[in-house]
Amino acid sequence: MSRKRQATATDVARLAGVSQSAVSRAFTPGASIAEETRERVAEAARQLGYRPNAIARSLTTRRSRIIGVAASYLQNHFYPDVLEALSRGLQARGYQMLLFMPDAGRHADPQLQEVLAWRVDALILASTTLSSELADQCQAAGIPVLLFNRTSRGPSVSSVTGENERGGRLIAEFLVAGGHRRLGFLAGLENSSTSRDREKGFAGWLAENGHPPPLREVGLYQFEAASAAARRLLARPDRPDAIFCGNDHMATAVAEVARHEFGLRIPRDLSLVGFDDTGPARWPSFSLTSFSQPVQPMVDATVALVCEMIENPAAPTRHEVVRGELLVRGSARMPPEGCVSLGEQLVWRPVRDG
Amino acid sequence: MSRKRQATATDVARLAGVSQSAVSRAFTPGASIAEETRERVAEAARQLGYRPNAIARSLTTRRSRIIGVAASYLQNHFYPDVLEALSRGLQARGYQMLLFMPDAGRHADPQLQEVLAWRVDALILASTTLSSELADQCQAAGIPVLLFNRTSRGPSVSSVTGENERGGRLIAEFLVAGGHRRLGFLAGLENSSTSRDREKGFAGWLAENGHPPPLREVGLYQFEAASAAARRLLARPDRPDAIFCGNDHMATAVAEVARHEFGLRIPRDLSLVGFDDTGPARWPSFSLTSFSQPVQPMVDATVALVCEMIENPAAPTRHEVVRGELLVRGSARMPPEGCVSLGEQLVWRPVRDG
DNA sequence: GCTAGGGTTGCATGCGTATGCAAGAAGCCC
C-alpha cells in the first residue's frame, strides 16, 4: 500500500462545484472571491481534509517561505535559546525553518547546497563560517544572507551581533578596577569574529591604559578544550588572578576546573568573567559576571532584517549591533565603585570623565 | 531589482545542446544516459551555476525528502543534543529537517498544519503531543509519525524511548539500598508519558517492597518550576533525604536550591538522582547519579525506524526501547554493594536472586 | 546484408497551484 493521495484543489473544486481557480482564491487572503463561494469551498475542503500543497504553491509563486538556518555549537546554551526564539519569530511571520547543522570545523558547503536546492527565501548563518565563494554565489542568486553573532571580513554580508568589542573593553576596565593585574584571556575559535572582537576590545583597552597584555589560551568555545586550557593557565607559576572567558560556556568549564581540580575559590582566588549571559552561568553555583547578548532583541533584529532583505534584495548590507550590559554577579571581585543597579541587576557603568 | 532568475534545466539543456530530459537524467543517479552526455550537461550546469530545484522535483516525485521535526524544552540539554544528532543522521540519509517548536504546553496543531502543507515524508515529534484528530489525519494521509522520548495512549503511533519504567524501579532500589527511607519524587509534566512511566517504576517498586509512597511535587520539567517545587519539598518538617528528579535538568535546579538556599550538602544531607545523563549534570559541581538515555543510540533507532516507515508505510507500529544504565556518580549516597564498574563508569547492577 | 537487441535520446505529459485575461453578473446613474 502506497500512501494515499492527498486531496488536491481540483478535488475540492469538483465537490464544491467551482473551478480550481476559485479554490485557490479561497485560500489566498485578499483574493477576489465572494464570501459565499469561499464558504462553500471551505466546507468542501474540510470534508476532504484538503490543505494547499506548499510545494506546488512555491513552484508558482517562486517564494518558498522557507528560511535556511545553520547552527552549531548547541552545547553552548546560547544557541538553543536562539533557535527557540528564532523559530517563534519566523513562524509568526509565516516562515518555516529548514535547519542544518554543519559539522563544526568542516566546510558547510555540501549541506548548504542541499538547502539552496530548496530555493530558500533567505539564509541565516548562526555560528558558522561559509566560504566567501559561497556567500558570493548566494548574493549573485539574490538570496539574502544574514550572519548571526558573526561578521565576515568584507562589508558584503549583513549581520546581527552583540557588542563584542565594547564588551571586551568594559570587562578589561572592570577587572582592572577590581584590582586585578595578572589577567588572562581565554579565546574561542581563532577564526571567529566574536572571539577576535572580544579580544580586540579586551587587549586594546589594556594596551591603551598601560597594562601588559593578558596571558592567553584557546578554548575553541568548547567545554573540553576550555577545561584543558584552564588547566594550562592555572598551572602556571604566574597564574592569572582573573580570566576573561570568551563565552559563558567556557567560563563554566574554567570554574569547574578551578574549583575541583585546583581547589580555588571564586572570586577570592580567581575572578571569572564570561560573555553571553546564558544558561547555567546564571545559576547560583556559577553566578557569572558576564557581558550580555540579549537573545530576544538579537533575534527580533534578525527576523526584522531578514524580512526586509527578502522584500528588498537590493537593499544595502546592514550590520545591526544589539546593546548589551556587563552584568555584575558574584564570580568576579567587585570594584569599590562603578557598579549601578539596573532593576534588580547590578551592572558596570563606570563614570567617564570628559 | 527582483532576485535574479536561477538557471533551470531548460537553460542548461539549451547550452549543452540536449533536451531538458537529458539534463534531468544527468542529475538522476542510475538514469539511462551516456557518459559523454552527462559530462557535457555537467559542464553546462557548472557554467550556469545550475542546481536542480528541489521544489519542482518534489512536486513530480511526490516525495519531499523533508522530515518535520517538532522539539521543545530546549532548555533541557538533552534536546539540543538530540537535535544535533538527528540533524546529522537525517542529512546522512538525504533528508532535510523542517524544524518547528510548539509553544510548550499549548497544542502543536496549528504549526503542525503548516508543516504538513510541505508534504513532509515523515514527522518526528520530540517531546510534544499532538491531538488524536491530527494523528488520525496523518495516519489517513499515510504520513509516518514517530514519537521521540514519548509514547501515546494507544498502540497507534510508533515511538522511540528510553527505559523509563525500569529506570524508575532501579532508582528506587538504589536509594533504598543506600539506606534512604524518606524519599521524594519530583514529577515532570503530568501528562507526559516519560514522567508517568518513571514515577510508575519508582513508586511501583517501593510499593511492591513494602515502602511508603514517596513525597511528591511537580516540576514540569522546567528549571524555575523545579526550583519552586524543591523549596516546598525541602521546607517540610519531614523533609526527604533523597529525591528522584524526573530529569537531570530539574535535578540541577534542586541541587542549586538545596545548596544555596537550604545550605544542604549533597549527598551528605540529601541524595539526588536524575534521568537522562546530559549536560551540566555531568559536571563535577553536580556529578549527578542518573539513569541514562543515550542520545546516539536513541537517534540511530529513530532514523532507522523513520526511514523504514517511509519505505513501508503499511508496516505495523513499533515501540523501540533503548537500553540505559543507572550511572552512579557522587550526588547520591552509595549503597554498600551493588555497584559495578562498566569501563570507567560505576553503574548500579544489583545481584538478583532467583 | 539483414535483423535483433541493448543503449540513448527527445517528445509529451503530468505533478498541484497561482494568476492574467476576458467574460459574465450585478448594481448604479442619468
Next chain:
DNA sequence: GGGCTTCTTGCATACGCATGCAACCCTAGC
C-alpha cells in the same frame, strides 16, 4: 433602458522537473 463601474468567475497557462513511450543509433550475430 443604455452605458458604466465594480465584483466574481472560469479558462488557459506557467512554474521546473521526472518519466513513460517511441524513435533512433549502433553493434553483434547470422
